[in-house]
Amino acid sequence: MEVSRVRALRGPNLWSHHTSVEAIVACTPDEESIGALPGFETRLRGLFPEIWPLQPMGHDDTIPLAQVLEVAALALQAQAGCPVTFSRTTATLERGIYQVVVEYSEEDVGRLALELAEKLCTAARNDQPFDLEAALTQLRELDEDVRLGPSTGSIVHAAVARGIPFRRLTEGSLVQFGWGSRQRRIQAAEIDVTGAIAETIAQDKELTKKLLDAAGVPVPLGRAVRDPDDAWAAALEVGLPVVIKPKDGNQGKGVTVNVTTRAQLDAGFAAASEFRDDIMVEKYLPGHDYRLLVIGNKLVAAARRDPPHVVGDGRHSVRELVEIVNRDPRRGSGHGTALTKIRFDDIALASLAKQGFDAESVPDKGQRVTLRNNANLSTGGSATDVTDDVHPDVAARAIAAAHMVGLDICGVDLVCDSVHKPIEDQHGGIVEVNAAPGLRMHISPSFGKGRAVGEAIMDTLYAPGDDGRIPVVAVTGTNGKTTTVRVIAHLLAASGLRTGMTNTDGVYIQGRRIDSGDCSGPRSARNVLLHPDVDAAVFETARGGMLREGLAFDRCQVGVVTNIGAGDHLGLNYITTLEDLAVLKRIIVQNVAPNGMAVLNAADPIVAAMAENTRGDVTYFAQDSSLPLMQKHRAQGRRIVYVDNGDLVCAQGKGEERIALSEVPITRGGVVGFQVENVMAAVAATWAVGIAWDAVRAGLRTFVGESDNAPGRFNVFDYKGATVIADYGHNPDAIAALVNAVESMPAQRRSVVISGAGDRRDQDIREQTVILGKSFDDVLLYEDQCQRGRQEGEVVALLRQGLAGAPRTSHVEEIKGEFVAIDRALARLQPGDLSLILIDQVDEALAHIAKRVAEA
Secondary structure, eight states: OEEEEEEEEOSSOSSOSSOEEEEEEEOOGGGGOGGGSTTHHHHHHHHOTTOOOSSOTTOOOOOOHHHHHHHHHHHHHHHTTOOOOOEEEEEOSSTTEEEEEEEOSSHHHHHHHHHHHHHHHHHHHHTOOOOHHHHHHHHHHHHHHHSOOHHHHHHHHHHHHTTOOEEEOSSSSEEEESOGGGOEEEETTEETTOOHHHHHHHHOHHHHHHHHHHTTOOOOOEEEESSHHHHHHHHHHHOSSEEEEESSOOTTTTOEEEEOSHHHHHHHHHHHHTTOSOEEEEEOOOSEEEEEEEETTEEEEEEEEEOOEEEOOSSSOHHHHHHHHHTSTTEESSSSSSEEOOOOSHHHHHHHHHTTOOTTOOOOTTOEEESOSSOOGGGTOEEEEOGGGOOHHHHHHHHHHHHHHTOSEEEEEEEESOSSSOGGGGTOEEEEEESSOOOHHHHSOSBSOOOOHHHHHHHHHSOTTOOOOOOEEEEESSSSHHHHHHHHHHHHHHTTOOEEEEETTEEEETTEEEEESOOOSHHHHHHHHHOTTOSEEEEEOOHHHHHHTOOSSSOEEEEEEOOOTTOSSTTBTTBOSHHHHHHHHTHHHHTEEEEEEEEEETTSHHHHGGGGGOSSEEEEEOSOTTSHHHHHHHHTTOEEEEEETTEEEEEETTEEEEEEGGGOGGGTTTTOHHHHHHHHHHHHHHHHHTOOHHHHHHHHHHOOOSTTTSTTSSEEEEETTEEEEEEOOOSHHHHHHHHHHHHTSOOSSEEEEEOOOTTSOHHHHHHHHHHHTTTOSEEEEEEOSOOTTOOTTHHHHHHHHHTTTOSSOOEEEEEESHHHHHHHHHHHOOTTOEEEEEOSSHHHHHHHHHHHHHHO
16 A cells, blocks of 8 residues: 555545545555455454444445555544544545545644554554554644644634634744734734733733732732842841742742741742742742633633642552642643643652652641642642632722733732632732733633633624624636636725735735735635735635645635536546536535625536535526526526626616626627626626625726736737737637637637647647637647646647648647747738737736737
8 A cells, every 4th residue: 555645635625624634545456455355454453443443334345445544544533632523535537546535633643643544554464563552642742732722722712613713823822813904813812912011011020019019909028139148138028938939930930939948048049040030039928829810801710729739548659649640631741731740850859848758758648748839730730710709809909900011811810818808808919910821720620610711812802793704705617717806806996995816827915916826726815814904805716726725714705616618627636527627616615604605607507506515695697697597596586697788787586786798898898708707707706795886887897808907818909900819718618718709809810829738638638729720710839838747749739630620720830939929920910810829928928919019
């Protein structure tokens, strides 16, 4: 078995809505059925007893080894604790070649699971050992390393529950919610509007105490110190016992509490110095350690934090008791679990010594032994939820502390005997405020109920009912995608929306190109959704990107399918039939939002049938309104777009909006049929977005077919009294549409310049010149720069085969180089002639033609 071309599908894709790893798997003939491998399944289950059934109950199908790989990769992730459920194996037309798809929750974990599953299958195949526990440990550790921590994860989960899209911007905890101009960002539990000054104040514990004291919030006395002698002097000033800690610290690092002697203070100073140079001493406040979480103007959660400890049973030593506690599955080595393992280090040993114990002491049954004086969860402490017990005055003091520092999300550390009564009544105090506070003690406390803190943070970012989305229009199909995208973007911009657009020419933000080349894939679309100056986005969504990565978005407001026709790129990437192509293209239809709109070509039966696959509503478009499907749809009170007596008509029920095609320049008064269809699709899409009709009309009037608006899409030039048309048509359907348009334009003699894309089927390349040979007098064949896998001269030979027996063509030339071919065609033109130039290098070829026109 050979596994190749492993790629991550990071959005909705051909197989499912899940993020997945896809691989091409080649099986030898005897691996096409594990029934032909004696003892294989028995050995497999011996190595991995928990592996799931290899096929559904009640089935007795042939199981290839590729399917075992699929099941094993999914089951390994599930056993490691990953929330995955989807996988699939599909045979291709090539014998022994399979497409294996396995869901992942973290991409790196999914890839590793596939690698380990391959090793498992090989071990079972060859009767070799496989260390299952080591494999699961490897997956768990990687998952903990790469997945979001509990604090950030709780906010992301709250966003997902509200339908707010998110994207991790780094491998850490920097996350963007929403799209374009509606985006917000967090890093852990810190939001984008948190001020740098507020964060700086929170890090300076001495300054924080001064501000809180000025606000009337109780705080312990204390000051910064220079050295151990100064620290002892400060301790005597405020009165023993004291706390010694770094001036700027977190997670309880370097903190020593309840210091009563000079020796303890010197040791505490040394411990604090390991983390920071600036040290402070403050009055030790007896009582419990509480963390109060303030979000905005509310106290949303509170927890009592207890230092790491064990309780004696009269049988086990302290070391053994710690090991027993650390076996709790909720305890991990980092921050990815609800609790952290208790550290048995020098600080723990020193704490034991203060209580008269050492590591091998056996405490009496029920005796509590503390391993640390501070109660941070990161050092093994535990938390008990006390949110419902907080006195209103205590909550008010916590909110005042957060506001005084200037933090939107603030963890307030309070020491007092109880939160049931005001702080002042029990001589307690607020000892710290924290930016980006840890949330796990509130999400999943050791005792008590968890609090919806992630939801509270999302409510500060987005008002209830706001999903942070901008209108997204996705356009796919065989032909017309780029022009349709450009018209939609132009109409959205005409309505005042700052619009981002991707297509095969580049990425555009508010009409300015910021990237060039074929940008019809998900990477470019994601970049537009990242841009803060985008109010609406329009994406050309090509087949290649959907196959490579899936969609760049979880759902769109409008999904447009222009046509399928005879298809394009058939025979590539296991897309071999029109039905295969339709299944791929309808991905955007399947991922239209429930309140969105699918815009479908009613004149193309394959496209029209996609209506069954959308969760949203449907707008049909076709030039002929008498089609039964169009009539039925309108009778149901739903939207259709068609042409009537020179007008483009947008109808719903009895209501109509009419736009004269004479006012839509790119249709040349309605003569260019394929441009009429592109405009119908574009208008239907902007109607679905809710653009005002006046803006639509104004936008159509100002969108002309020159190369700056739609480069390579029926760009018309006048050259010495002849008409020159440049277009990027590159498949039989596009060629047929261009011929239909050209034949409506008068000409004494017609010529065409054409090459062929080498990554098409032979029959598709030949069919282009079969069509052209019926309508053009001169055909100039050129070989372009990129043959896309073909041998030199092979494409031109296929094009010439298509001209065999051409009824009209009388002159054929073969030319090396696109620009040479263009110059040759221009040189042969006489006034009144027409030349169709099918360009390959769009920008360069258009610039070349424009230069020749200017020189004429």
